[in-house]
Amino acid sequence: MKSFDTRIRVEYHHTDQMGIVHHSNYIKFFEFARTEWLRAVGLTYAEMERRGVMMPIVDVQVKYRQPAYYDELIRVRAIVEEMPMARMTFKYEIYGEDDRPIATGSTTLGFIDSVTRRPQRVPSWLVEVLNRELEA
Numbered sequence: 272m273k274s275f276d277t278r279i280r281v282e283y284h285h286t287d288q289m290g291i292v293h294h295s296n297y298i299k300f301f302e303f304a305r306t307e308w309l310r311a312v313g314l315t316y317a318e319m320e321r322r323g324v325m326m327p328i329v330d331v332q333v334k335y336r337q338p339a340y341y342d343e344l345i346r347v348r349a350i351v352e353e354m355p356m357a358r359m360t361f362k363y364e365i366y367g368e369d370d371r372p373i374a375t376g377s378t379t380l381g382f383i384d385s386v387t388r389r390p391q392r393v394p395s396w397l398v399e400v401l402n403r404e405l406e407a
Contacts, residue, residue, distance in 0.1 A: 273404055275304070283341060294333070312400060312401070326383075329381045336373055336375070357392055
């Protein structure tokens with residue numbers, strides 16, 4: 272299992288009238304953490320797309336535990352537990368400044384060819400990068 276933590280300051284536009292993070296923004300927080308995890312292992316979505324691979328989300332789940340508030344610095348952990356084959360699943364944990372659990376969730380992404388938009392297995396070059404990271 273490999274995890275990566277990133278911090279996000281809750282901005283005004285993330286919140287509702289009560290100053291609480293709107294439920295839809297947790298998926299955006301997941302995406303930010305996932306993108307930063309990939310960047311930390313040496314990959315970007317832009318580079319993967321240049322290599323002909325796109326990763327659309329095929330499933331997303333969120334469990335809300337406690338609210339996050341305006342101006343709070345939250346910690347979002349992205350976790351990869353297993354090597355992908357045809358799909359890649361990320362798990363997430365979000366914590367408040369006081370380390371209280373705010374939300375958990377997951378996203379499952381498929382792999383498709385960027386030209387044909389047809390499903391494909393994970394490319395071998397991506398497996399090599401992920402193997403290095405997951406075994407480190």
